[in-house]
Amino acid sequence: MAAKAFRSSFVFPNRDQLSWFPGHMMRGMNKMQHVLKYVDCLFEVHDARIPFTGRNKTFKHRIGIKPRILLLCKSDLALWNSRQRNVIKEQLMAEEDYKDVLFCNAKMDKDPVLKGLVARSIEVVNNEDRYNREFVPDYRLMVCGIPNVGKSSIINALRRIYMARKKHKVAEEGARPGVTRALMERVKIVDYPPVFLYDTPGILPPSISCIDTGMKLAIFDYVKPSLENECIADYLLYQLNSYEVFNYVKFFGLKEPTDNIGDLLTKIAEDGHMLISSGSYLRRYDWSGASLRFLSQFRKGYLGKIPFDEVKPKTNVREYEVNETYFLGNIEVQSELNDSGDEVTTSNEQSKEDKRRLIGDVTNLISSTG
Structure with missing residues (x-):
């Protein structure tokens, strides 16, 4: 494609035109807090394409000490490779105190992440203090997130996986934000141990600052x-x-x-x-x-993928992972993985060929002194 000059900046509209916080969102937030005493763990759902943008950070303060797992859905439409996903996961867990950050695709039949989600949530719950629900035999989970992000799709996918009811949708899905406007009754997704799930209306932050x-x-x-x-x-x-x-x-x-x-x-x-x-x-x-x-x-993904959010690499120099470090005399040698996954050995003083020669010399020296 031939090079062409494009705009270097965008003239934004008035910020007030982007605010949207109808009354049902505040009512939904208040009902969520009322039900939380019966909930063991929360699934916060967000879009994998914008993992850092638009999440409702008030959830962290509203839910108190309940453990949270962040589900980044629509991962098939996201640009990130496996290394970038690890960076995103580490950063979000450090910032928001999530128990886990998982990439999933609710439209995929029996998504492997969703297949293991209930077991992972039970593991998280059992490692936490359940307080008033310590001796209750069932587990209750809640799904929350911004409007239209895919909460109902997650519930229906879990229902399909665990209850084998592929055609039965228990949560209404819509192509526009604001479909789920009231806190639903609990939905059973696993028979044994009994696991129930609450759907909630999508709730945005009261104001969008940026x-x-x-x-x-x-x-x-x-x-x-x-x-x-x-x-x-x-x-x-x-x-x-x-x-x-x-x-x-x-x-x-x-x-x-x-x-x-x-x-x-x-x-x-x-x-x-x-x-x-x-x-x-x-x-x-x-x-x-x-x-x-x-x-x-x-x-829908037909026009390509772009990184709407910036993912900061682990290091400013290289992205490979260090597997092991060992010493030959006073020379530090590192065994590493390059971008293609091949093992590469480097030292801080000598080339690869010099290191092989050094290792041979050390081996001969040990044999002769033995």
């Missing part, structure tokens, strides 16, 4: 802002161009990448015959509908 956070949440449809769809689509186009991810060019039949959201939306609307009436005889392209299609295709 406008960049609000725009990311809007791209993934986790808030219902008063912004026009075209503005959100324009921010997505800006991000795709910034990372040189041009899958949208071929997908929507463009000749080349564009930095003009109007050109992109016009092409989408024209090909999709998306027209709206404007007066008695005039008709114009439906840019709002075209924006929704652009955003929808990205959410």
